[in-house]
Amino acid sequence: MSRSLAFVLNVPETPQDPEDSQEPSPYDESEVHDSFHQLIQEQSRWVAEEGLELQHRALGAGALGASGSDRQALLGPEGAPVYSTATLRILASMPSRTIGRSRGAIISQYYSRTVRLRRRAGRPQLRDVGRSARPSLRLYDLELDPAVLEEDEKQGLLVKELQGLTVAQRDHMLRGMPLSLAEKRCLRVESRPPRGKRRARGRHGLLSCCSRLRDSCILASHNLGLVLLSGLQALMPWHYALKRIGGQFGSSVLSYFLFLKTLLAFNTLLLLPLLAFIVAVQAAFPPAPSGSAPAFRGLELLTGGGCFTHTVMYYGYYSNATLNQPCASPLDGGQCTPEAGGLPYNMPLAYLFTVGVAFFITCITLVYSMSRSFGESYRVGSTSGVHAITVFCSWDYKVTQKWASRLQHDNIRTQLKELLAEGQLRQRPRRACGRLQQGAVLGLVWLLCLGTTLVCALAVYTFSELVIQSRVSAERDGALLALPLVVCLLNLGAPYLFRVLAVLERHDSPVLEVYVAICRNLILKVVILGILCYHWLGRRVGTLKDQCWEDFVGQELYRLMVMDFIFTLLDTLLGELVWRLISEKRSQRKGKPEFDIAGNVLELIYGQTLTWLGVLFSPLLPAMQIIKLLFLFYVKKTSLMANCQAPRRPWKASHMSTVFISLLCFPSFLGAAVFLCYAIWQVKPSSICGPFRTLDTMYEAGKVWVRHLEKAGPGVSWLPWIHRYLVESAFPIYLASALLLAVIYLNIQVVKGQRKVICLLKEQLSNEGEDKIFLINKLQRIYERKERSRVGRTEEAVMPPAVFTDDWDAQ
Amino acid sequence: MGNKQTVFTHEQLEAYQDCTFFTRKEIMRLFYRYQDLAPQLVPLDYTSYPDVKVPYELIGSMPELKDNPFRQRIAQVFSEDGDGHMTLDNFLDMFSVMSEMAPRDLKAYYAFKIYDFNNDDYICVWDLEQTVTKLTRGELSAEEVSLVCEKVLDEADGDHDGRLSLEDFQNMILRAPDFLSTFHIRI
DSSP: OOSOOOOOOOOOOOTTOGGGGGSOOGGGGGGTOHHHHHHHHHHHHHHHHHTOOOOHHHHHHHHHTTOSOSSSOOBOTTSSBOOOHHHHHHHHTSGGGGOSSOHHHHHHHHHHHHHHHHHHTSOOOTTTSOSSOSOOGGGOOGGGOTTTSOHHHHHHHHHHHHHTSOHHHHHHHHHHSOSOHHHHHHHHHHTSOOHHHHHHOOTTHHHHHHHHHHHHHHHHHHHHHHHHHHHHHHHOTTHHHHHHHHHHHOHHHHHHHHHHHHHHHHHHHHHHHHIIIIIHHHHHSOOOOOSOOOOOOTTHHHHSOGGGTTSTTSGGGSOSSEETOOTTSOOSSSOOOOOTTOOOEEHHHHHHHHHHHHHHHHHHHHHHHHHHHHHHHOOTTOOOOHHHHHHHHOSOTTOOSHHHHHHHHHHHHHHHHHHHHHHHHHHSOOOHHHHHHHHHHHHHHHHHHHHHHHHHHHHHHHHHHHHHHTTOOTTOHHHHTHHHHHHHHHHHHHHHHHHHHHTTSOOSSHHHHHHHHHHHHHHHHHHHHHHHHIIIIIIIHHHTTTSOHHHHHHHHHHHHHHHHHHHHHHHIIIIIIIHHHHHHHHTOSSOSOBOOHHHHHHHHHHHHHHHHHHTTTOTTHHHHHHHHHHHHHHHHHHHHHHHOBOOSSOOOHHHHHHHHHHHIIIIIIHHHHHHHHHHHHTSOOOSSSSTTTTSSSTTHHHHHHHHHHHHHOGGGTHHHHHIIIIIISSHHHHHHHHHHHHHHHHHHHHHHHHHHHHHHHHHHHHHHHHHHHHHHHHHHHHHHHHHHHHHHHHHOTTSOHHHHHHHGGGO | OOOOOOSSOHHHHHHHHHHSSOOHHHHHHHHHHHHHHOTTTSOSOOTTOOOOOBOHHHHTTSTTTTTOTTHHHHHHHHSSSSSSOBOHHHHHHHHHHTSTTSOHHHHHHHHHHHHOTTOSSSBOHHHHHHHHHHHHTTOSOHHHHHHHHHHHHHHHOSSOSSSBOHHHHHHHHHTOTTHHHHSOOOO
8 A cells, every 4th residue: 555544434424224323334444454344254164155044043043143343242132142043153163162061072172171181291280280171272183173073082082092091190080070970980991001012012022010119009000099088087076176167167167177177287297206316315325313212292284393303305305325325335224135137226326316317307397388379379460359269268168157148148248249349349448647636546556555465575575584483493383483474375365365466456357357366466475485595505514504494494394384284274264155145144146256366376386486496405396396286176166166156257267377487487387497506516515414515516426426437447438528518508508599589589580481471462362352242242233234235135125125135225 | 808798899999999089898888878768769789880960859858958058059059950869879979079178169169150140151140149048048138139249250250251251269268267067977
């Protein structure tokens, strides 16, 4: 074109077609959309050649919905779009329409997936597997053109592909297919590898042998896994209990009990290496008893001292020599037992390594579960789809009681009303005055809470100094309980004070309230525990110079744990039972108290922190924690069923689980790990008890061993080398940190880029959708026009030609 | 755990185990639950693949389903002829998909079919209105219901065609981490 396109459309005055006067007909748009014009012409010609028969009924229905602009879908009486039969036929063969009950489409889709799987010979990445159930046209091989193949042939191809997968992958594929069970069984039977085929492969004998071996190994491990799983389910008889809790109170309360179960698993993981490598060995080779053991009085269960002191429970019992050594060199304090074939067992080294390895395993497991939970909760580029998520994902299918489901109905209704109200409120911006006022109240409440925390911390510090100065000895057992009592009282009372103060401030969202409450309680507990740690490692080590301070610290932690358990029981009794009785007497509308999920979870995390802090000084502490958690489960469950009701505010259960496990990892486990590292690296162990009594620091046991290895000979020289250049020197740590930081930064940039791409794709998607509607409507118009012209032609040949030519006048 | 049961052959149990997310013990437990629904109808011997369907009224009276507002749709989606009467295969299939081991895509697919009341492979405005009405037991006014449906379409309809396709639904489910924990029936 020599001159530039003039983007001014001439809308012709055509009184015969009133609906077209608003915008140009397709034939007028040739100046603007050249290719589109061609397409329409082609379609019309193709349709004319096919000679589609339009029914008169469809004509009537189509004519009804003919009014309306092109932007909206043509609507019939029920609100569903009404199209002519020809349009419907074309629409029915759109790729997106073939999903649904159509088995053929599902089979094609899974065929392409198994092809990809077999080619890659590995498990599909999570991001590749079926984000969309729609078979994309790219994935269609030439052989699998849906228009050509019958469903049976597609099934045959799928079966062949399934045969090429390993057994585990095939089972995984089968289970994930959205087909009915009978069809899956057919596929499974057909895709079993026929027995004769395996022997026919002569040339690839070795490969087939290896793959057969691998298959049988995988099958065996799969079966073993199933047996273990069913065994584990039999061990944990909580299936029905959890089902009842979930059924009556919903997923949010259930998340507390699931967290309890997780903590049980962590403690078991921690306890097993300790039991195997430290406790059992030392129990088999007991040291010589130093003096008579005191009689058992009931107070030992609370204080952990008395007759418990010189047992495997505490650090002081463990010997600092090599156990089971052959009688060549004299043992100090041990009997010479010439056991044939006994291995010498270096106790200090074993103690250090076992505690270190147990902590390391716990760390890895925690970080893994936290990152997995995090990955499920947060998505890149996710904008808020609150209404859609409330409508589709908020009904909890686990709920089984009538009144619980009524509560859910009420919750969802309230939530939807709140969302609608929020939407309207957002359109009206709040006044600056109100915001300032709210900010001031918020600041005041935070100041009060932090002030309370400071007061509690000072109280604990002063009391601990008082206890040191009053020189409490081991005889006055009862007085030892004073410090744990004070700590537990503060831990119980301060959160109630925080709750009272929180009534003053009014947050926009209930979730924010919960997060703020968790934050405040967490700060309180962290500060108190920090002061206690300073008290133990900083002050007690000094004052108990010629006694076994590690035993003392272990006993302190035991006392704290027991007191904590007692106070939790009291809190459950007072907080829930008594409140229910009071509120029933007053017959208020409020009824039963709500189960305080955040407070209870923080209690669990606090108890777990105490366990982790005390593992070094009392290896059997995880066993105490396990017993405590088991009791707690049943007590909390009974109290919940009898006294409480479900929380009124809806909770995002999975976000909460992520938050819980992150809290378990970051302040709790990290703090315990720091405490442990400080105790191992910096503090001088006591000189009269324990496996490290002759050393300057506990870590020296490792150094002594490395020096011993160096002297041993050139065979194991790589270990000392590793120790000198990788562990002792600081350079590898700097290098590793720098690399890690670089990797993190790169990942952040990649995520930013992905977000941008997601925005672009969303825009493109909405544009394509608009195009689709536009094209469908144009198609509909073409068919209508054709039908009208045919009707015009067939009605009467006597028709005046003026009307006929008017139809085609728009050219 | 020996083969003491006489309900299924060994191959049948293996097939069920491979095609669902249940172990042998759970499958037997589910079978007895199914049998308890209609003891006269369901035989205790399934080795000959009897063609037995438990009517919808009995399925809908199970304690796990009886207070669920979508129980009729669930039964219709998983039944063979879409009428709610379920064979043992349908029953196992239903609880397998609703168990906690089913992957997100599978659950999203069936959730879409459940919320698609008119079975036209799209969740249109009418489907949404039905869903919201059932969720709130009819306690929202008609105006509020239509407002909610409008907002849902605004948020989830990616291609702006006025209704939700399976892809729109799946994309929205991906943003909802709660879906796996709520779309779950314990049996």
